[in-house]
Amino acid sequence: xxWGQIKTLFILCFxxxxxxxxxxxxxxxxxxxxxxxxxLEENIQGNIEGLDNIPEEPTEASMLYAQRKELSEDDMTxxxxxxxxxxxxxxxxxxxxxxxxxxxxxxxxxGDNIVENIWNDESYDLxxxxxxxxxNTYLFFQKIDxxxxxxxxxxxxxxxxxxxxxxxxxxxxLEKAEEQPEEKYGLANPMKVISDLFRRNSIQSGxxxxxxxxxxxxxxxxxxxxxxxxxxxxxxxxxxxxxxANAVEGHISTRDENEFVSEMxxxxxxxxxxxxxxxxxxxxxxxxxxxxxxxxxxxxxxxxSDGVN
Amino acid sequence: xxFELAKTIILTFLVGLSFLLTLAIWNYxxxxxxxxxADQTTEAELAGMEENKKNLIEPYQIVFHTNGTTVGYENKxxxxxxxxxxxxxxxxxxxxxxxNNRIDESVDYVELVFPTSMPSSYIAxxxxxxxxxxxxxxFKSIKLFLDENRDSNQIxxxxxxxxxxxxxxxxxxxxxxxxxxxxxxxxGDFITYLPxxxxxxxxxxxxxxxxxxxKKFRYTTISPDTQTFQSIFFQNPQDVANSPNPEGGQTYSDxxxxxxxxxxxxxxxxxxxxxxxxxxxxxxxxxxGIGDQLLxxxxxxxxxxxxxxxxxxxxxxYRLYDLNTSLRNIKYRMVYNNYPVFSSNSLEDIxxxxxxxxxxxxxxxxxxxxxxxxSYDRSDRKLMSAEELVAFLEExxxxxxxxxxxxxxxxxxxxxxxxxxxxxxxxxxxxxxxxIITRDMVVDQGGQxxxxxxx
Numbered sequence: 001x002x003w004g005q006i007k008t009l010f011i012l013c014f015x016x017x018x019x020x021x022x023x024x025x026x027x028x029x030x031x032x033x034x035x036x037x038x039x040l041e042e043n044i045q046g047n048i049e050g051l052d053n054i055p056e057e058p059t060e061a062s063m064l065y066a067q068r069k070e071l072s073e074d075d076m077t078x079x080x081x082x083x084x085x086x087x088x089x090x091x092x093x094x095x096x097x098x099x100x101x102x103x104x105x106x107x108x109x110x111g112d113n114i115v116e117n118i119w120n121d122e123s124y125d126l127x128x129x130x131x132x133x134x135x136n137t138y139l140f141f142q143k144i145d146x147x148x149x150x151x152x153x154x155x156x157x158x159x160x161x162x163x164x165x166x167x168x169x170x171x172x173x174l175e176k177a178e179e180q181p182e183e184k185y186g187l188a189n190p191m192k193v194i195s196d197l198f199r200r201n202s203i204q205s206g207x208x209x210x211x212x213x214x215x216x217x218x219x220x221x222x223x224x225x226x227x228x229x230x231x232x233x234x235x236x237x238x239x240x241x242x243x244x245a246n247a248v249e250g251h252i253s254t255r256d257e258n259e260f261v262s263e264m265x266x267x268x269x270x271x272x273x274x275x276x277x278x279x280x281x282x283x284x285x286x287x288x289x290x291x292x293x294x295x296x297x298x299x300x301x302x303x304x305s306d307g308v309n
Numbered sequence: 310x311x312f313e314l315a316k317t318i319i320l321t322f323l324v325g326l327s328f329l330l331t332l333a334i335w336n337y338x339x340x341x342x343x344x345x346x347a348d349q350t351t352e353a354e355l356a357g358m359e360e361n362k363k364n365l366i367e368p369y370q371i372v373f374h375t376n377g378t379t380v381g382y383e384n385k386x387x388x389x390x391x392x393x394x395x396x397x398x399x400x401x402x403x404x405x406x407x408x409n410n411r412i413d414e415s416v417d418y419v420e421l422v423f424p425t426s427m428p429s430s431y432i433a434x435x436x437x438x439x440x441x442x443x444x445x446x447x448f449k450s451i452k453l454f455l456d457e458n459r460d461s462n463q464i465x466x467x468x469x470x471x472x473x474x475x476x477x478x479x480x481x482x483x484x485x486x487x488x489x490x491x492x493x494x495x496x497g498d499f500i501t502y503l504p505x506x507x508x509x510x511x512x513x514x515x516x517x518x519x520x521x522x523x524k525k526f527r528y529t530t531i532s533p534d535t536q537t538f539q540s541i542f543f544q545n546p547q548d549v550a551n552s553p554n555p556e557g558g559q560t561y562s563d564x565x566x567x568x569x570x571x572x573x574x575x576x577x578x579x580x581x582x583x584x585x586x587x588x589x590x591x592x593x594x595x596x597x598g599i600g601d602q603l604l605x606x607x608x609x610x611x612x613x614x615x616x617x618x619x620x621x622x623x624x625x626x627y628r629l630y631d632l633n634t635s636l637r638n639i640k641y642r643m644v645y646n647n648y649p650v651f652s653s654n655s656l657e658d659i660x661x662x663x664x665x666x667x668x669x670x671x672x673x674x675x676x677x678x679x680x681x682x683x684s685y686d687r688s689d690r691k692l693m694s695a696e697e698l699v700a701f702l703e704e705x706x707x708x709x710x711x712x713x714x715x716x717x718x719x720x721x722x723x724x725x726x727x728x729x730x731x732x733x734x735x736x737x738x739x740x741x742x743x744x745i746i747t748r749d750m751v752v753d754q755g756g757q758x759x760x761x762x763x764x
Contacts, residue, residue, distance in 0.1 A: 226551075
């Protein structure tokens with residue numbers, strides 16, 4: 001074959017190769033430009049509703065040190081003045097109370113019902129609640145500037161009967177520690193948290209972000225002493241699923257309200273079984289037998305409704 | 310000619326363009342990969358050293374079955390030389406041992422028993438083989454038959470499960486190997502071992518007269534209060550808060566991870582391993598794969614902060630003692646003079662390091678925070694003989710022979726004021742773990758378990 005013909009053939013081959021490479025190159029360029037430019041919001045828009053509920057602030061925060069509040073003499077006096085209830089105090093920090101007569105409870109006006117009957121109501125976020133339907137228990141998280149999600153040492157659990165009246169409650173309170181950490185961290189972008197959840201199929205297409213708020217959370221099952229609470233994005237999906245994204249390190253956990261109520265129940269039961277001396281009645285005339293009976297009834301109440309409703 | 314010149318120019322241009330485009334596409338790919346996050350690395354270290362797999366996987370016992378009796382070295386340290394010799398043998402022709410091809414054990418053989426069942430992939434870590442062993446099973450002991458007439462099944466890797474698959478292989482230069490062992494049997498100092506039948510009619514061997522001496526050790530400790538130390542376990546050590554633990558000791562926490570320190574023992578737990586966005590990396594992996602990952606990951610993890618408190622001059626080292634692939638748990642035990650060390654306090658088990666993995670990450674990690682150094686002699690105490698021990702176990706209400714998994718001679722570690730005491734002890738393994746047998750228990754028949762005895 002002539003050199004001229006070979007050249008023609010080569011030209012043809014390289015032309016085809018170049019067209020292919022050019023095509024690849026343009027395709028890559030498009031992906032490169034599309035990825036950073038298309039905002040995370042666009043990525044999930046159309047798939048998830050309620051994106052307006054995603055806050056933009058804060059962008060930085062520190063950890064929060066807190067410890068469980070030990071009740072003082074004054075606190076005890078305030079508790080004694082509450083009407084219509086018998087009360088036990090465990091280790092000066094955990095309040096268990098039973099109403100002599102059930103008190104009407106309207107969740108839409110929870111604030112009003114609680115103010116009259118429960119001490120230190122202003123420490124809790126009464127506008128938001130989580131209902132554990134299995135045990136008929138309403139959970140109100142404590143607020144220290146922001147809500148403290150799912151913390152056994154900072155929660156108000158109200159148990160209602162079949163008529164929806166309050167019958168008993170369990171209350172714990174956290175207080176800010178004197179020393180606080182100084183280091184501030186840039187927080188994970190809330191939109192990215194949602195897109196992570198969507199990408200990993202935790203949030204299905206068509207779901208609604210019913211609420212997203214900044215708060216604090218930690219993962220330790222039974223913390224004692226000073227607790228480190230981590231800046232956290234709390235996400236509520238479809239009014240029923242809850243995800244908590246560590247806004248500093250990024251990992252995401254989910255919490256189940258029924259498991260949380262059971263943890264509290266087990267915690268109380270642990271005292272009944274192994275350290276009954278730590279349980280003190282507010283009314284000193286109570287006999288040990290009454291205390292045990294009261295606690296057993298309370299624990300049974302939680303267990304009885306478990307799985308029935 | 311002009312036309313040909315134009316063609317040359319076009320061709321050069323096209324060749325050049327193809328080069329440029331190829332380069333552009335390559336460069337793009339590289340930029341994309343860099344975006345992956347690198348793992349967080351810790352530079353903080355403990356005062357220990359690094360280890361390798363070969364040093365951690367060793368048998369706890371080597372015995373010779375010869376002329377109908379079982380003997381072992383009087384000086385247990387010599388077992389390590391045998392293991393070293395066996396490790397350097399060249400094996401070939403690995404095959405599954407057929408069910409109907411039971412091995413004739415009437416001939417002389419050497420038996421190397423490991424503390425725990427291990428996946429067959431570990432064989433390649435301890436013995437020279439031609440490539441990895443592809444048969445997926447487990448083994449707990451190695452039997453090397455000293456029989457010149459045997460041309461196959463010269464070495465068996467035996468499963469601890471009587472119904473499990475065993476592996477057989479052949480040894481190069483077998484006559485020379487047999488000669489070596491016969492020579493050892495002639496010149497060595499040996500003691501007799503007593504066969505004891507335990508659970509599932511399995512036979513274990515314990516030394517009839519224990520020749521084991523206790524020692525006292527000075528020790529150095531590691532303070533958990535420094536940020537350098539805490540940076541090994543916590544991502545942001547500056548935020549770690551500590552408070553006294555109601556059960557004693559201190560608890561350190563950053564809200565996600567927790568480290569409880571009791572005495573010179575620590576237990577670290579990372580609760581973020583339950584993260585819903587984690588991939589179940591080990592899920593669905595074959596047992597062999599999980600076993601490999603557990604060994605490699607735990608070794609790398611402890612190496613990353615020089616966490617092995619091996620003291621060669623004092624004959625202290627660590628050995629793989631427990632491997633649970635379903636719980637993703639691996640445990641290394643302290644060994645002194647080739648005898649295992651046990652702690653009488655299960656809440657502060659300073660004799661072991663254990664790691665548990667969840668979703669491919671360290672979930673729990675327990676370890677000692679003290680290093681034994683400088684030993685000196687302690688007065689001898691009489692230890693029960695093997696026969697006395699068996700008689701005690703048989704009579705005891707607390708133990709049943711068919712519930713015992715293993716019996717080992719070793720040390721129990723106890724803290725005295727300024728020293729740690731390593732006291733010779735018999736130890737029995739049941740489903741509850743290792744339990745120390747003391748002479749007090751013989752006196753009041755299982756009354757006081759783990760009591761400090763007079764043995």
